Amino acid sequence: MTEPLIVGAMVRTLGAYPSGWRHPGAHADPQTDAATLRRIARLGEDAGLDYLFFGDWLATGPDLEFRDPYLLARIDPLSAVLYLAGVTERIGLIATVNTTYADPYATARATASLDVLTGGRAGVNLVTGAEPRAAANHGRDAHADNTTRYDRAEEFVRALRLLWESWDEDAWIADRLTGRLIDQRGLRPAALRGEHVRVAGPLNVARPPQGHLPLVHAGTSDRSRALAAGEADLALIASPDLHSARETRALLRALARDAGRDPDDVKVIAPVLPVVAETDAAARAIVDRLLLLVPIDDGVASHAERAGFPANRSLGAFLDAAGIATDAAARRASVDAALPPADAAAFGEAGARVLALVEQRTGRRVGGRSPVTWRHLIAAHAVPAAFVVGDAATVADHFERWRDDHAADGFNVLSAFQPAQFEAFTTLAVPELRRRGLLGRTGATLRERLGLGAPRLLHALAATDVTTAG
Structure with missing residues (x-):
C-alpha cells in the first residue's frame, strides 16, 4: 500500500495571491496576525496536516505592496512557531532561518528549545537569501555571492548538527542518591572552526527529542540542489508543471544517491495553490474575483504613479x-x-496560453455570455499563479496525479487569502484526500511523521572513522 503524501501548509497570513487580501472577508491587518495564526493552526491540526511552514524575508519596501504584499510586514518565523507551540499539540512547526546572516549557536539554541517544548515537532528551513536589501539591514555593504553563501551554509548545517549533538541521549542522569546530575562524558563541544563558521559549544539546551531536527531547503542553482540532496530532509521545488517537477525530483534523488544517501530520505515537496469551493463553478468565481482585484494600470486609477508599481500591469x-x-x-x-x-x-503562443488559463480557471469564454476581458488577461499574465481550481475531487485529482507520476512526495499548500480559503481546503478537500489515502501520516515526532529514519550523528560517524582507521 502506498503511504500517504506529506501535506503541510505554507502560512502567509496576508494571502499567497497578491490581490487575496482584497477579497471580501479576507485578513488584511498584520496587527491582528495572532488571531489568524491561531485559527490557521487549529484548522491545520484538526485536519491532520503534517506541518505549518513559515518562510522569511529580511527587508521590506514599497515595491512589495503590489508584487508580494505578504512580505511587507510579517511575524518573524521563529517567533511564530514558538507562539504556536503553546496552542498546538500534534502538528509540526517549521521556521525559516537565513544562514547568510543568522548566528549558528543562537539558531541551534532556539530550534532545540522549540523541539524540547513541543516534544519533537520542530523543523528548520535553511535559506541563503535573495534580497540585496537584507545586507544593509545586517550592517554589510553587499549581499554575499552565491559561492560564499553556500560555503557558509554548508558549514552552518554542520554547526547545527554538532550543537544538537552536544548531549548524548543518556547523558542526563539526575541520580539523587549519588548526587550525579550528568555523565560528563556525554557532554561534548562542537569545536567547529570553518572558513565562515566557528562555534565552540556545547549547547546549553537539552538534547532535542528528534536528535537532529528535520532540515528543509529550496533552490534552483547547482549549489542549492547539492545542499538539498546532501543535507535536507525536505527539498522544496517550484516546478510549474508535472513534467518539470518529475525531472527535478529525479535529479534530486540522483544527487542524493551520489552523496551517499538513500534517495528515499529526500522528500521532494511541491507548492500547490488550491482555490476550493463546493463546486467547480463556485471555485472559478473566486479566481475570477481575484483577477479583477489585481491592481493594474487602467489609465484611470493612480496605481501606476505609486512607487514600485510593476511595469507589466498594463x-x-x-x-x-x-x-x-x-x-x-x-x-x-x-x-x-x-x-x-x-x-x-x-495571439501568439504566450497570449494563447494566458487566454486558455483564464478560460479554464474562471469559466469565461471569448464571445460568451460571460466574456473574457482585457483586465482578466492583463492580471493573469502579470501575476501568474499555479492555481488548482475546483471542488474537492478536482484538488484531490491533482494531488493523486502528481504522486502517481512521481512528480512529488508531498505538497506545501498555499491559500490565496486567509482564513476562508485555508478553511475551505481543510473542510472540503481534506476529507477527499483522506478517502483516497493521500493524507493521514502518523508519528509522535515530525521526523517520524515525515517518514525519516534516525539522524546520522556526526560524532558517531567520526568515531567510526577513527576506529576504522585504527
Missing part, C-alpha cells in the same frame, strides 16, 4: 507579450472591454 505590456505589436485598435481598448474574437485569434 494593456500595452500584455499586448507585447501576446504578440500583438501594432494593432492600434486593441491598444486603445478599455481594459474592461470584452476580448474580441479577432484579437484572440491573432
Whole structure:
C-alpha cells in the first residue's frame, strides 16, 4: 500500500495571491496576525496536516505592496512557531532561518528549545537569501555571492548538527542518591572552526527529542540542489508543471544517491495553490474575483504613479507579450472591454496560453455570455499563479496525479487569502484526500511523521572513522 503524501501548509497570513487580501472577508491587518495564526493552526491540526511552514524575508519596501504584499510586514518565523507551540499539540512547526546572516549557536539554541517544548515537532528551513536589501539591514555593504553563501551554509548545517549533538541521549542522569546530575562524558563541544563558521559549544539546551531536527531547503542553482540532496530532509521545488517537477525530483534523488544517501530520505515537496469551493463553478468565481482585484494600470486609477508599481500591469505590456505589436485598435481598448474574437485569434503562443488559463480557471469564454476581458488577461499574465481550481475531487485529482507520476512526495499548500480559503481546503478537500489515502501520516515526532529514519550523528560517524582507521 502506498503511504500517504506529506501535506503541510505554507502560512502567509496576508494571502499567497497578491490581490487575496482584497477579497471580501479576507485578513488584511498584520496587527491582528495572532488571531489568524491561531485559527490557521487549529484548522491545520484538526485536519491532520503534517506541518505549518513559515518562510522569511529580511527587508521590506514599497515595491512589495503590489508584487508580494505578504512580505511587507510579517511575524518573524521563529517567533511564530514558538507562539504556536503553546496552542498546538500534534502538528509540526517549521521556521525559516537565513544562514547568510543568522548566528549558528543562537539558531541551534532556539530550534532545540522549540523541539524540547513541543516534544519533537520542530523543523528548520535553511535559506541563503535573495534580497540585496537584507545586507544593509545586517550592517554589510553587499549581499554575499552565491559561492560564499553556500560555503557558509554548508558549514552552518554542520554547526547545527554538532550543537544538537552536544548531549548524548543518556547523558542526563539526575541520580539523587549519588548526587550525579550528568555523565560528563556525554557532554561534548562542537569545536567547529570553518572558513565562515566557528562555534565552540556545547549547547546549553537539552538534547532535542528528534536528535537532529528535520532540515528543509529550496533552490534552483547547482549549489542549492547539492545542499538539498546532501543535507535536507525536505527539498522544496517550484516546478510549474508535472513534467518539470518529475525531472527535478529525479535529479534530486540522483544527487542524493551520489552523496551517499538513500534517495528515499529526500522528500521532494511541491507548492500547490488550491482555490476550493463546493463546486467547480463556485471555485472559478473566486479566481475570477481575484483577477479583477489585481491592481493594474487602467489609465484611470493612480496605481501606476505609486512607487514600485510593476511595469507589466498594463494593456500595452500584455499586448507585447501576446504578440500583438501594432494593432492600434486593441491598444486603445478599455481594459474592461470584452476580448474580441479577432484579437484572440491573432495571439501568439504566450497570449494563447494566458487566454486558455483564464478560460479554464474562471469559466469565461471569448464571445460568451460571460466574456473574457482585457483586465482578466492583463492580471493573469502579470501575476501568474499555479492555481488548482475546483471542488474537492478536482484538488484531490491533482494531488493523486502528481504522486502517481512521481512528480512529488508531498505538497506545501498555499491559500490565496486567509482564513476562508485555508478553511475551505481543510473542510472540503481534506476529507477527499483522506478517502483516497493521500493524507493521514502518523508519528509522535515530525521526523517520524515525515517518514525519516534516525539522524546520522556526526560524532558517531567520526568515531567510526577513527576506529576504522585504527
